[in-house]
Structures are given as structure tokens and as C-alpha cells.
Amino acid sequence: MGLTYQSTKATALKDTFQIKKNPGQYVIALAGNPNTGKSTVFNSLTGLRQHTGNWPGKTVVNARGEFSYNDDEFILVDLPGTYSLFSSSVEEEVARDFICFGNTDAVIVVVDATCLERNLNLVYQLMELTDKLVLCINLIDEAKSKKIEIDAKGLESELGIPVVLCAARSDIGISDLKAALYQVATGIIKPSTNVVYYEGPIEALLTKLNPILMKYAKNINPRWLALRIIDGDEKLIESIKDYITDEDLDNIEIILEENKLAYDKQALRDSIASTIYNKVEHVTKTYVKNSSKKVNRDRLIDNYITSKVFGIPLMLLTLALILWITISGANYPSSLLAKFFFGIEGKITIFFNYIQAPDWVHGVLVLGLYRTLVWVISVMLPPMAIFFPLFTILEDLGYLPRVAFNMDHLFKKACAHGKQCLTMCMGFGCNAAGIISCRIIDSPRERLIAILTNNFVPCNGRFPTLIAISTVFLVSRGKYGILPVLSVTGLVVIGIAITLLVSYLLSKTILKGIPSTFTLELPPYRIPRIGQVLYRSIIDRTIFVLWRAIIIAAPAGVITWIFGNIYIRDLGIIGHVAGFLNPAARLIGLDGFILMAFILGLPANEIVLPILLMSYLSTGSMIEFESIDSLRRILLDNGWTYLTALNTMLFCLLHWPCATSLLTIKKETASIKWTLLAALIPTGVAIIVCSITTLIFKLFGWG
Amino acid sequence: MLKLHNANVGSVVTVKDLTSTGLLRERMLALGLTKGAQVEVVRRGPSGDPTVFNIRGAMIALRNEEASMITIS
Incomplete structure (x- = not known):
């Protein structure tokens, strides 16, 4: 699951x-x-x-x-x-x-x-x-x-x-x-389990311990307890000490001293495991008949999916295909939703005029709250409703472990854990979930690396921003939306590359160490059940994420509108803040409004673009944005260039994690230091990368 | 001594012993890498590592570092 x-x-x-x-x-x-x-x-x-x-x-x-x-x-x-x-x-x-x-x-x-x-x-x-x-x-x-x-x-x-x-x-x-x-x-049937019998000396010792432990049979199986006492499972013995009397504990000690087994702990564990598996082997041979021919469907598929030649290209192709379906499929419903909701906005405005509501009430509720909500729903819902089911299908097929398998050598080179790849896949949905999934990595060093770098995978809160900007700037330049697809795929690849690079640097500096062990099971391919996929991806993921976005976007919309419309001298508060941030933002190819939107977007990345648009609109150039297409006009009117678009996307991909992610990191690492680093590392990376692109654009005179 | 990471793709080998300790040894035992277990070398990854093994009917990928801790005959 x-x-x-x-x-x-x-x-x-x-x-x-x-x-x-x-x-x-x-x-x-x-x-x-x-x-x-x-x-x-x-x-x-x-x-x-x-x-x-x-x-x-x-x-x-x-x-x-x-x-x-x-x-x-x-x-x-x-x-x-x-x-x-x-x-x-x-x-x-x-x-x-x-x-x-x-x-x-x-x-x-x-x-x-x-x-x-x-x-x-x-x-x-x-x-x-x-x-x-x-x-x-x-x-x-x-x-x-x-x-x-x-x-x-x-x-x-x-x-x-x-x-x-x-x-x-x-x-x-x-x-x-x-x-x-x-x-x-209910006890109608009382199964009598035919347990495995171990090698002679072990059984002899079990028999000796049995009389003492029988007293506790009501709470815990005496044979099992005796086995754990023999193989010295310290954690368990510690936790059962409260249940057993001191006298019995002493007696157990004496029996163990008098009957020292010839094997050490490791040999004992080997013997127990071998005995069980030998038994299992025998049982399987007796009761399971396998008459299949050697040609195996899964292996035929794996010949391509995990092949040296096709493995990684197929992976990128799959990613691009998913993004293509998402982008081209979401475009129409998005504009339909926008038209619908903005149509309602007109009616609400008429109503407000009719009841003669003050302008500021209309501003806060309609221009602030309603517009932001509408934006979030119409821009986020369609791509998510397409992306999540597709992703869930891949998950159910058993494709993700293959991705981890194909990518493992890269993670090994970065001194990171192979399963970090799986945690990144989870991060595509939501970085907070990705960070929690880092628990599958046993080694603390590699788990920290995975947690600190999870943010470089764009979550669904950031995908809409990336998709929207790339669509606005590139869709007219290519047919069928190929260019936006390639650019978003490229951004994901950049994110992966930076994950590997940062993981490597962390491994060589503050999180020194060699890669730990790696065992990964490749499950059989399974045909996904469409009903299950839809249920899980729509109810569990889409609605959950959308709801989170909505409850954060609503107050953010109100606050942004208020700040944009409280004037100090001849400029709204937002204008002042943006003006203050502008010089720094210019250095990394953004503008003050963009940087401010990212800062205000800390609670959830989904609201960055709506805040940005509202800030732009609140400064006077009041354009109604009835469809997604008018987004381009708003951005161009505010001086966006290809560099601005590129750097906004890069900054979106690389910048600090959202508040939910940071809280999750705090919970998972139980450390302020690592949480702080988890915020500072991506911020640093984002600033460096955006400075470099700005410099390149300036050198070539493109920007 | 022959180690699992040296075994050829397509070959079926028998586990002789494990040189791993602690948690990893426990994990290997749990997967069924006990003395005498048959292991088939299924395929190598895109860069030759990790390798997929058929261990007791399950496809398990191990890095060379881990496979080299399994002696075979």
C-alpha cells in the first residue's frame, strides 16, 4: 500500500x-x-x-x-x-x-x-x-x-x-x-499449531525452561519466550522483566548458566533460521505444485524496464508521458472551471452592489477570498485529478521499485541509500509524505540525507505553478504542448540531479559515511484495479491536497488583498514590501513581487501564484483574468522575460520547503538544527542556481 | 572462496555461509538466505550493480557490497 x-x-x-x-x-x-x-x-x-x-x-x-x-x-x-x-x-x-x-x-x-x-x-x-x-x-x-x-x-x-x-x-x-x-x-476453533522443532541442544534447553515459563502462559507463549531468552533478545527481555518475578528470573539465569549452548548468538540465530526455512522448503515442496514453464511474463517486461539500454530512457519517457497527459488534459477543464467560477463572481458582485455593501467588503470577500479560492481550484484540481491517478497506477503496477533499482547506482555514487529514490517518488505527491516515507531507510545518516533533500522533488503544490508558467511561456511555441512538457520534465531531472549532488556533498561533509546496506524486493507486476486507483488517488490524495490548499489559500487571499489595498502614501503595503525586496530579487532574476509571493507562500506552495497575481493586480493594472490565457498578459505587463519565467520555475523547484514539510522534518528528526538546515540548504541552492542563470542570461544579453 | 556477487547471470548457486553480521545478517536470514538455499542470479542493473536474485521465489535486488558477504558453492 x-x-x-x-x-x-x-x-x-x-x-x-x-x-x-x-x-x-x-x-x-x-x-x-x-x-x-x-x-x-x-x-x-x-x-x-x-x-x-x-x-x-x-x-x-x-x-x-x-x-x-x-x-x-x-x-x-x-x-x-x-x-x-x-x-x-x-x-x-x-x-x-x-x-x-x-x-x-x-x-x-x-x-x-x-x-x-x-x-x-x-x-x-x-x-x-x-x-x-x-x-x-x-x-x-x-x-x-x-x-x-x-x-x-x-x-x-x-x-x-x-x-x-x-x-x-x-x-x-x-x-x-x-x-x-x-x-x-471466539474460541469455537482452537488451532493447535505444529511448530518447528529445533536442533537437539536447543530443544533440551527449551524443555528445561518450560516449567518456569508455563506460569506465564496466559500472557505469552512459553516456548516462544524461552526461545527469545535463549537467543538473548535484549530489548524483549527488558520489556518482559516487569511481568516475571525476580525469583523466576534468577532461576532462568541459573539454568542458562548450567546449560551453556555450544553456539554463540550468531550461530544460534543461523540455526533457528535454517531450521525454519528447511521446514518451509519441505512444506512448500509437498503442498505447492508449480507446473509453469520457465518463461515468465515479469522477466520479459523487466528485460526492457530494467535494461541497461532502455531502463533510464523509458523512465524519463514515462515521466514525460504522464506530464504530457496531465498538461494537455488539464488545460481545457481548467479554463472551463475558471470561466464558470468567474461567471459566478459577476453575479456575486451584482448581489453586493444590490445590497449596497461597502467596497472593502466586496474587496475582501470577492476580490481577495473568492478569487484566490477560484484560482486554486481551477488551476490545481484538473492537473491533480489527472496526475494522481496516473501516478497511483504506476505505484500499483510495481513500477516504482524498478525505478529505484535503475537509479540505485547513481544513489550509491552519491553515498546515499537506494530507497531514497522511493521516498522521492512519494515526494512527487507531497513532500511531507515523502519525508515520512524516509522511515523505510534504516541507517540514520542516509535517512537524514533523504529528508534534507526530499524538497528538490516538486510536490503537487508546486507542479501547477511549474505547469502554468511553462504553459504560458511555451505553449504557443510548440504544438500539442510538447515544449512545456519537456521543460517540466527537464526541471524534474534538474531536481533529481541536485538531489544527487547535495546528497553527495552532505555525505562528504556533515553527514560523512559509506552507503549502508540495500535490499530491495521487486514485486511481481500487477494490473491495477481502476476502482481502487480512482478511490485512492481522488479521495485520499486529490481531495486531501486540494482541501489543504483551500484552507490556507482563503486567509492568504484575504490578507493579500488587505495589504494590497491599505495605502501608505501612494503605494499599498504590498508595493512597499515588494519594493524593498526588489533589489535582492533582481540579483537572482526575479522581482520583488515574486520573492514576496514565495515568502508569503511558506504555509503552502499552492498559493504562491495566486498571491503573485493578486499582488500584481492590486497595484493598479486591474485586468480581469477570466481564463488561464490572460495570465500571460498579466505576467508580460509586469515585465516578465524568459529569464523571469525560468528562474521563477527554478526557484519554485529548489526553494525552502513549505511549513508542513518543515514541521514534519522537525517531528521526524526531533532536531531544530536539522530542520533549520533543511530550510537553509534548498534556499542556498535556489539562490546559487538562479544567480548563475541570471549571470548567463546577462552575459549573452538575453535577459 | 566464491562470493555471490561473482556468480554469473543465469546461474543457480547454493548459499554456503554469510559473512555479514548484526542487522544485515538478520535481514538476509529473514529473506531466506540460509545455508543450503538455492539462489538464481537473474539480472544486473543498468550499471552492473545492483543485481536481482531469485531468493525463495522472490526477486530481491542486492548491491555488490551485500552480495559479496554471501559465500556460495
Whole structure:
């Protein structure tokens, strides 16, 4: 599941381990490997009624949802996707602690039918932890088309837990899953898990510890606890000390001292992992029949998508194509919306005249508030409503990990993490979400680099500005809007290049270090479900972002209009401020109004252009802008040149992050210093780049 | 000693041991890189690194630095 904008609403993790429930309510945890369609199962069970109180784990948003079955209520909690429960990462710890210390009544473990061997590892680990387990083998439709046959009944008796075959995206098997879950959670069925048996000495030690830990069996599985005590999981032992009496702790200590195992911790962990995987290998061989021929569709696609020759060009082409569809598709609805809303403005003005409202009321409400809102909606809504679904399709297809794979060598050269690329992809939607997604990077050094540079990817709040300016200045020069597409694509490439450069410089200066480890799973390609795509991209992303823009734009419009119309001597306040900023702005090829708009746009980048237009208009040259085309006239009348357009776009791409991003950085890094740097670095870069272009233009006499 | 990053594309090799430690070792074990596991070398990235491996039915990309911590036979 991709990040949603709900993820910016962080809540403390530990608090949510205990979920409030009433009698007749059951708490169900949903566990599984990443990319097994866990969230599809979640949505299928809950009927898309996602709880608004989503809580973020580490990488993904962990949604909560509810459904009822046989008059009982089930609260479903989506845990982070993990490969294992050995707390080698925060996701694993969250998932494990939730199952361990949360008040779950049952756990659904979702596995990928096409990759059962790797997935069953987690199932066996979960079986040690709890016996209230239901195995949901998802993506059974994909397995069928890959000619993989799974003997569910055989697996059920082998594992000792209910097994349900599902294709959650077509709702196949979901009612069976609910039925099995109901029986396990209510205790009608008591699964007896057939856990893995380890090498002799380990089992002997487990038997010795068992009598002591049996006393705590009500709270925690004694065998699992004994295993963690043997393999010395310090964090876990620390957190269970409160539950176990001192006397028992001493006795455990004595047993461990008397029965020292011949292996060290590492060898022990190896042995445990090998034993589980050997078992899994055997189980898969027995119950899974794979009769597919060796030619694999995904590999054929990957021959091109990740090829040496086509990989990177295809990526740029995809980006350009998306932008082309967005720009050419958004143009007409944008002007239609603008016409519609400005038509209404005329009617409102007539009404204001009719009730003889004072001029300033009309100014504040219509010329300030209404016009800004109209601008934000008509310019932002169409591109977002096109861009986000397209982007979500790419996300669902499984294209993004391929992008990370193709780009990894560049990030490695920049001493950054390969997954930084994925966080940048998230940044395309919203930098705040991109910054949160940096949690997928384990190494703190590389996570900081990713956080500090995320802003160089233009978010959707800045895309409309880039698209609008490039369209205004270039659309008449090329057919079918090719030039604006190329220029925005070029800007994105510049943003990526600067990300790499700044990452490299940070790695060589204040964030010295070598790249850490990198393991990236390339999931199978999946055909996106259009309904899901539209729901997620329109409701979750477009509406969320647009709403945020609207609530910030409304007061900003009012304030800008007031400041533009309070005169000190013969100039509005805005004119004075712009005049003050003008000399500095000229040095970087902008003007005072543009710089002021960027400064006032700190709360949200979406409002930069509307503020700029209002400021220009408030100084006397009152042109009605009924369509997007009149934008060009306003800008040209205020002395814009190609340099102004280029530098405004560059400044927009590179300048300081918006307030939401900065607050998110503050939250994620818990440091004023890094937050400050996150603001200063882009600002510095923007000033340097714009000074260079200004200098070049002046040298060649273009500007 | 043969290391995974030296294995040819298209070959299927058997994991002998891991030289990684700590978190990375734990991650590798979780992915199924245990002693005796079969790994297929699927393809190399645009600049020859990272490389995609078929590990227990999943496509996993590893950088050369990580693959060199896996001894094979």
C-alpha cells in the first residue's frame, strides 16, 4: 500500500497497542510480508471504511477498520509488512510487540500464493507466538494464472491452523476468511499449531525452561519466550522483566548458566533460521505444485524496464508521458472551471452592489477570498485529478521499485541509500509524505540525507505553478504542448540531479559515511484495479491536497488583498514590501513581487501564484483574468522575460520547503538544527542556481 | 572462496555461509538466505550493480557490497 496523506497525522505508537473494545468486540491483527496485498485484504474485509485515526508504523500507514460478522464486531489493525519478527527493524518490532502486548483476539497472516516459500517463514514465526492464527493465502488468482496449485487442506493439517485461499481484490474467499476468523477469535476453533522443532541442544534447553515459563502462559507463549531468552533478545527481555518475578528470573539465569549452548548468538540465530526455512522448503515442496514453464511474463517486461539500454530512457519517457497527459488534459477543464467560477463572481458582485455593501467588503470577500479560492481550484484540481491517478497506477503496477533499482547506482555514487529514490517518488505527491516515507531507510545518516533533500522533488503544490508558467511561456511555441512538457520534465531531472549532488556533498561533509546496506524486493507486476486507483488517488490524495490548499489559500487571499489595498502614501503595503525586496530579487532574476509571493507562500506552495497575481493586480493594472490565457498578459505587463519565467520555475523547484514539510522534518528528526538546515540548504541552492542563470542570461544579453 | 556477487547471470548457486553480521545478517536470514538455499542470479542493473536474485521465489535486488558477504558453492 502506498503512503496516503493521512500519514502526516502521526500518533504515538505505544498508545495504540491497547485497543479499546467493548464486550462482543474482537481485535484482529493483520500481519504479513510486504507486498502480499495485505491492504487489499484489509479493504476487502472492512469494505473500504478506513478509520480516520490511521496510525503510521514505519513505512506504511497502518489503518484501522471495522466489520461485523454474526452480530459480533471486529476491529481490524493493519500491521507493517515484515519479513520476520526478530526485531531487526522498527516495523518488525511494531508488528511483534502489537501481537505480543496488544490485546489481539486473533491474527490473520496474509501470504502471497505466488511466493509461498519465503512467506511461510513468517507464518512459522507467528505460530510460535500465538495459536489464534488464520492463514490467508492471497493472490490465488495470480497463482492460478502462473499455474501454481496449492493444497489448502493439506497445508491446514500440516500447520494446524485454518487456511483460506483468497483473491482479495475480487473478493474471492473473503467470506470464508471471515468465517474462519470468527471461529478462531471466539474460541469455537482452537488451532493447535505444529511448530518447528529445533536442533537437539536447543530443544533440551527449551524443555528445561518450560516449567518456569508455563506460569506465564496466559500472557505469552512459553516456548516462544524461552526461545527469545535463549537467543538473548535484549530489548524483549527488558520489556518482559516487569511481568516475571525476580525469583523466576534468577532461576532462568541459573539454568542458562548450567546449560551453556555450544553456539554463540550468531550461530544460534543461523540455526533457528535454517531450521525454519528447511521446514518451509519441505512444506512448500509437498503442498505447492508449480507446473509453469520457465518463461515468465515479469522477466520479459523487466528485460526492457530494467535494461541497461532502455531502463533510464523509458523512465524519463514515462515521466514525460504522464506530464504530457496531465498538461494537455488539464488545460481545457481548467479554463472551463475558471470561466464558470468567474461567471459566478459577476453575479456575486451584482448581489453586493444590490445590497449596497461597502467596497472593502466586496474587496475582501470577492476580490481577495473568492478569487484566490477560484484560482486554486481551477488551476490545481484538473492537473491533480489527472496526475494522481496516473501516478497511483504506476505505484500499483510495481513500477516504482524498478525505478529505484535503475537509479540505485547513481544513489550509491552519491553515498546515499537506494530507497531514497522511493521516498522521492512519494515526494512527487507531497513532500511531507515523502519525508515520512524516509522511515523505510534504516541507517540514520542516509535517512537524514533523504529528508534534507526530499524538497528538490516538486510536490503537487508546486507542479501547477511549474505547469502554468511553462504553459504560458511555451505553449504557443510548440504544438500539442510538447515544449512545456519537456521543460517540466527537464526541471524534474534538474531536481533529481541536485538531489544527487547535495546528497553527495552532505555525505562528504556533515553527514560523512559509506552507503549502508540495500535490499530491495521487486514485486511481481500487477494490473491495477481502476476502482481502487480512482478511490485512492481522488479521495485520499486529490481531495486531501486540494482541501489543504483551500484552507490556507482563503486567509492568504484575504490578507493579500488587505495589504494590497491599505495605502501608505501612494503605494499599498504590498508595493512597499515588494519594493524593498526588489533589489535582492533582481540579483537572482526575479522581482520583488515574486520573492514576496514565495515568502508569503511558506504555509503552502499552492498559493504562491495566486498571491503573485493578486499582488500584481492590486497595484493598479486591474485586468480581469477570466481564463488561464490572460495570465500571460498579466505576467508580460509586469515585465516578465524568459529569464523571469525560468528562474521563477527554478526557484519554485529548489526553494525552502513549505511549513508542513518543515514541521514534519522537525517531528521526524526531533532536531531544530536539522530542520533549520533543511530550510537553509534548498534556499542556498535556489539562490546559487538562479544567480548563475541570471549571470548567463546577462552575459549573452538575453535577459 | 566464491562470493555471490561473482556468480554469473543465469546461474543457480547454493548459499554456503554469510559473512555479514548484526542487522544485515538478520535481514538476509529473514529473506531466506540460509545455508543450503538455492539462489538464481537473474539480472544486473543498468550499471552492473545492483543485481536481482531469485531468493525463495522472490526477486530481491542486492548491491555488490551485500552480495559479496554471501559465500556460495
